[in-house]
Amino acid sequence: xxxxxxxxxxxxxxxxxxxxxxxxxxxxxxxxxxxxxxxxxxxxxxxxxxxxxxxxxxxxxxxxxxxxxxxxxxxxxxxxxxxxxxxxxxxxxxxxxxxxxxxxxxxxxxxxxxxxxxxxxxxxxxxxxxxxxxxxxxxxxxxxxxxxxxxxxxxxxxxxxxxxxxxxxxxxxxxxxxxxxxxxxxxxxxxxxxxxxxxxxxxxxxxxxxxxxxxxxxxxxxxxxxxxxxxxxxxxxxxxxxxxxxxxxxxxxxxxxxxxxxxxxxxxxxxxxxxxxxxxxxxxxxxxxxxxxxxxxxxxxxxxxxxxxxxxxxxxxxxxxxxxxxxxxxxxxxxxxxxxxxxxxxxxxxxxxxxxxxxxxxxxxxxxxxxxxxxxxxxxxxxxxxxxxxxxxxxxxxxxxxxxxxxxxxxxxxxxxxxxxxxxxxxxxxxxxxxxxxxxxxxxxxxx
Numbered sequence: 001x002x003x004x005x006x007x008x009x010x011x012x013x014x015x016x017x018x019x020x021x022x023x024x025x026x027x028x029x030x031x032x033x034x035x036x037x038x039x040x041x042x043x044x045x046x047x048x049x050x051x052x053x054x055x056x057x058x059x060x061x062x063x064x065x066x067x068x069x070x071x072x073x074x075x076x077x078x079x080x081x082x083x084x085x086x087x088x089x090x091x092x093x094x095x096x097x098x099x100x101x102x103x104x105x106x107x108x109x110x111x112x113x114x115x116x117x118x119x120x121x122x123x124x125x126x127x128x129x130x131x132x133x134x135x136x137x138x139x140x141x142x143x144x145x146x147x148x149x150x151x152x153x154x155x156x157x158x159x160x161x162x163x164x165x166x167x168x169x170x171x172x173x174x175x176x177x178x179x180x181x182x183x184x185x186x187x188x189x190x191x192x193x194x195x196x197x198x199x200x201x202x203x204x205x206x207x208x209x210x211x212x213x214x215x216x217x218x219x220x221x222x223x224x225x226x227x228x229x230x231x232x233x234x235x236x237x238x239x240x241x242x243x244x245x246x247x248x249x250x251x252x253x254x255x256x257x258x259x260x261x262x263x264x265x266x267x268x269x270x271x272x273x274x275x276x277x278x279x280x281x282x283x284x285x286x287x288x289x290x291x292x293x294x295x296x297x298x299x300x301x302x303x304x305x306x307x308x309x310x311x312x313x314x315x316x317x318x319x320x321x322x323x324x325x326x327x328x329x330x331x332x333x334x335x336x337x338x339x340x341x342x343x344x345x346x347x348x349x350x351x352x353x354x355x356x357x358x359x360x361x362x363x364x365x366x367x368x369x370x371x372x373x374x375x376x377x378x379x380x381x382x383x384x385x386x387x388x389x390x391x392x393x394x395x396x397x398x399x400x401x402x403x404x405x406x407x408x409x410x411x412x413x414x415x416x417x418x419x420x421x422x423x424x425x426x427x428x429x430x431x432x433x434x435x436x437x438x439x440x441x442x443x444x445x446x447x448x
Contacts, residue, residue, distance in 0.1 A: 034240070040152075043212045043216050044107060045167035046171055048172045049171045051172055054175075055179065057202065058083075058315070059315045068195065069130075082138070084443065085442065088142060089142060097109065103150060108210050115207065115210075117133050117135075122200020122201075122202075123200070140206075152422070153423060157240050162359070165422055166350060169418055176343060178205070180336045181340075220249070220253065221427055224254060227270040229266055230266030231266075279428065298436060298437045302440040303440050306445040306448060309374065309448050317339050323384060367412070369408035370409060377398060377401035418437075
């Protein structure tokens with residue numbers, strides 16, 4: 001009977017089938033990238049420029065600081081590495097501050113603190129004054145390191161979350177490149193002025209950051225945790241690929257905030273604690289097996305990201321190039337610009353690979369590559385150090401390995417640690433959980 005009806009109504013059934021096929025095809029099409037979420041992620045991630053600039057500029061400025069202030073190698077090590085420990089205070093404070101005043105204003109606080117720190121370093125008259133500026137700047141960097149990936153994760157649609165969550169690492173590298181360029185640009189100034197301008201110039205990006213942040217919406221997750229459902233719906237509609245996704249994200253956050261699913265008011269009184277109280281107990285004192293596993297993964301990935309020692313390669317790249325035979329200060333600084341350029345190019349490549357290839361394959365490729373590259377770098381530097389003559393192939397190999405190390409790191413280990421730690425925590429634990437990752441990251445980097 002069905003065959004007969006199909007034969008007699010072949011045209012209508014064929015048309016229906018065709019319509020169904022087209023509809024299915026349209027549903028399966030990948031949604032276009034959300035431009036509003038893209039813009040918000042870029043603005044938030046600008047905060048990460050602060051850390052990148054500080055690392056990049058200090059690697060070159062320290063050459064002139066040592067000569068001008070007549071400080072020892074130990075004082076140099078403390079000045080360079082102490083920023084990472086100061087970041088801990090900023091990261092811890094930012095976790096609670098962002099739950100109190102919101103993600104957006106926390107980024108403005110980060111910019112303001114770094115602005116003050118940069119000016120203090122720029123006007124420093126001695127080593128002690130410089131360390132005070134370093135302390136203030138470190139607090140600002142800690143704020144920025146925590147809040148940029150948290151905000152980005154909370155506004156990103158699922159289809160491009162990996163791509164957008166890699167932006168903080170992208171802007172760290174852009175800041176690094178700007179620091180290197182600043183070193184080279186101001187290296188021609190007289191000794192006592194050049195390094196001060198290099199450090200003081202860090203106040204400029206923080207001004208643009210604060211202005212840009214004012215155009216951003218607040219995080220929808222924070223708005224809901226404050227009971228401001230109407231504003232959160234508006235933001236979710238703008239930052240989601242579809243209305244269905246916006247509704248789904250709204251339901252998930254409402255559940256985390258303890259708001260009934262059927263509540264449609266624009267503003268509700270949220271009874272649940274909303275400023276981070278109890279979260280630390282849930283993370284450390286009474287974690288569930290799932291939370292414990294997430295915490296171990298976060299701590300582990302941030303520890304190993306820094307334990308491989310890439311920060312030491314970046315910070316001391318002028319000294320590495322000097323050991324490789326590049327003696328001119330201008331040439332050393334120009335070589336560091338090449339390091340920053342290599343790092344920036346490959347982090348941009350990584351942003352497009354994260355959602356296509358996946359986190360784990362890129363992490364494994366990057367980790368394996370770093371083992372080979374760092375071993376080869378150590379080998380080439382040993383050959384150079386134990387030879388009285390200039391060995392061209394060893395010098396070339398050394399420079400190639402420095403550039404390769406930052407490139408391979410930027411493909412996987414660099415961005416994935418930040419992407420992973422913001423994706424893996426439940427919404428209610430995200431800010432504090434991310435601050436733990438930042439703390440481990442900076443402590444390990446400071447020790448290295």
